Amino acid sequence: AQSVAQPEDQVNVAEGNPLTVKCTYSVSGNPYLFWYVQYPNRGLQFLLKYITGDNLVKGSYGFEAEFNKSQTSFHLKKPSALVSDSALYFCAVRRTINTGGFKTIFGAGTRLFVKA
C-alpha cells in the first residue's frame, strides 16, 4: 500500500541553523508527495508538492524538499530556521484507489522546535 513514514517524532534546531524533517515513502509507480504544516489551533497548510520534474521542489515560507528515488525519501529542508517555523509538519502521499478516486494519506507528523 502507498504510505509515508516520518521517522522522527520531534526535531530540535537552533534559530539560524539549517533544518531537515525526514520523510520516506512506499509507493508503487510515480509518487505524488506533499508537505503540510500545522500551527497550533489551526488547520493544515500546504507547503509544497512533488509530482514530476525537478527533484528539488521549492515551496512556501522558504521551505524546499528533495525527492530521492533511490532512497525513497522526500525530506523537507530550510537553509535557516526561524522560531516561527516551530509547528507540526506532515508528509503526505496521494493514493489512487480502485474506484478511480484519490485520497491523500498523511504521515504521523514531526514536531519541529526552533530555539532562539
Added chain:
Amino acid sequence: DSGVTQTPKHLITATGQRVTLRCSPRSGDLSVYWYQQSLDQGLQFLIQYYNGEERAKGNILERFSAQQFPDLHSELNLSSLELGDSALYFCASSVTHRGEKLFFGSGTQLSVL
C-alpha cells in the same frame, strides 16, 4: 485564512448522542474531504465528495455518514457517539477531485463525555 469554514469550532456532547459538523469549502472548490485527528491515530482520512458525489472512502465508521449538498457545503454526521470519537475533525477542499492541493479549515473539536 484558508477560505474553508467549519462550524461549530467546539462541540461537547455525551455518549450515545448524535452530532452534525458542517463545512463550507473555498469558493470555486468542488471537492470536500473529511479527516479525523487524534493523538493515538494521527490524521485519518474519512471520506471525500466531489460535486455532490462520494469519490473516495477511508476509515469511516458505519456510525458516521456524510453528504455534500448542491451548494457544495458538506455535513459529517456522527451518531451513537463513544468516548473514543473525541477528536479534532477537519474539513478540507480542493478544486478538483485529484487532491493535489488541499485547503483545510480550522477544525471542529469534538469532546464526548
